[in-house]
Amino acid sequence: MREALTLIGILIATAIVLFSVFLIYNTPKNSNNGNSTIPYTDKYIDLHLHLDGAITMNIAKQLAVLQNITLPTNNDTELEELLSVSDDCESLNDFLKYFELPLTLLQTPEGLSESVRLVGDNIASQGVIYAEIRYAPQLHCDNGMTQEDAVKAALDGLKKTKLKANLILCLMRGDGNEEANEETLELAKKYLVEDGGVVAIDLSGAEALFNTTKYKEIFTKAKEQNIPFTIHAGEADGAFSVQNAIEYGALRIGHGVRIYEDPNVVNLVKDNGIYLEMCPTSNRQTHAFEDMSKYPFMDYLEQGIKVTLNTDDMGVERTTLANEYRYMEENHGLTGE
Numbered sequence: 001m002r003e004a005l006t007l008i009g010i011l012i013a014t015a016i017v018l019f020s021v022f023l024i025y026n027t028p029k030n031s032n033n034g035n036s037t038i039p040y041t042d043k044y045i046d047l048h049l050h051l052d053g054a055i056t057m058n059i060a061k062q063l064a065v066l067q068n069i070t071l072p073t074n075n076d077t078e079l080e081e082l083l084s085v086s087d088d089c090e091s092l093n094d095f096l097k098y099f100e101l102p103l104t105l106l107q108t109p110e111g112l113s114e115s116v117r118l119v120g121d122n123i124a125s126q127g128v129i130y131a132e133i134r135y136a137p138q139l140h141c142d143n144g145m146t147q148e149d150a151v152k153a154a155l156d157g158l159k160k161t162k163l164k165a166n167l168i169l170c171l172m173r174g175d176g177n178e179e180a181n182e183e184t185l186e187l188a189k190k191y192l193v194e195d196g197g198v199v200a201i202d203l204s205g206a207e208a209l210f211n212t213t214k215y216k217e218i219f220t221k222a223k224e225q226n227i228p229f230t231i232h233a234g235e236a237d238g239a240f241s242v243q244n245a246i247e248y249g250a251l252r253i254g255h256g257v258r259i260y261e262d263p264n265v266v267n268l269v270k271d272n273g274i275y276l277e278m279c280p281t282s283n284r285q286t287h288a289f290e291d292m293s294k295y296p297f298m299d300y301l302e303q304g305i306k307v308t309l310n311t312d313d314m315g316v317e318r319t320t321l322a323n324e325y326r327y328m329e330e331n332h333g334l335t336g337e
């Protein structure tokens with residue numbers, strides 16, 4: 001009898017310990033000692049999110065099964081290493097190689113459509129209530145899709161996700177893809193709506209290698225055709241890249257973290273009401289900004305610049321939008337207000 005009671009005692013004690021551990025690991029890590037003023041449960045908006053950068057391991061597995069694609073490994077740790085940057089990532093160019101595997105899963109209409117649905121549902125489950133998902137149709141034509149097929153497929157996925165979202169079509173920095181960029185521009189014109197589909201274009205890729213000035217003509221055309229655009233600028237290249245983007249007519253800037261390099265560009269951004277789509281974790285990993293203790297988000301905010309927080313590539317970076325807010329609160333004093 002005594003042994004039975006001892007056993008019951010041990011079982012109860014074990015249950016209490018396990019339940020406590022469960023509580024510790026499942027309590028949202030929301031605050032600075034419970035003093036957080038930011039609601040970490042909902043109402044996030046992500047304006048800068050790349051579809052191919054948001055392919056988490058779980059999404060990759062589902063896309064592989066759907067399309068009968070064999071992933072390079074069955075081992076989760078190895079798969080995660082192929083999909084997410086390591087801490088020794090040296091530059092934006094190094095960072096960009098982590099998009100290779102996700103892109104192989106996004107080359108059929110069903111794969112692309114399903115990826116939009118899965119990414120949308122994933123971030124909706126993390127409290128995001130609206131997102132603009134961006135991708136470059138020209139990077140999805142390896143297995144016979146046309147750029148237009150790629151636009152239609154993503155629009156199809158948009159209808160199926162729980163998330164309220166729109167699409168941004170990216171032009172790509174590079175050589176030899178001028179026609180592909182023109183085609184993307186034409187598709188943006190054809191499919192542009194105010195809400196519920198394609199809402200803008202962007203310029204993505206290696207900014208330091210292919211300057212923004214190279215794209216003056218195509219964005220002048222976009223402006224003439226009333227196609228709204230954002231441009232990745234002031235990330236791998238300097239403040240003048242942002243200046244060029246604004247001169248061509250960009251309404252928002254992807255990153256823009258480096259505008260502090262030129263006070264005139266800071267004023268240009270402020271005076272024109274340009275929105276900066278800032279992405280702290282991405283900037284740290286690509287080394288767009290080195291000393292994160294001096295990350296200028298709060299400075300820009302205090303100067304009256306319209307700044308937003310975004311994930312950029314949540315799969316590649318292993319982050320969430322909530323993490324980005326938490327980081328700014330805990331390290332830079334961002335408040336709910």
Ligand SMILES: [Zn+2]
Pocket residue numbers: 048050232254312
């Ligand atoms: Zn980006």
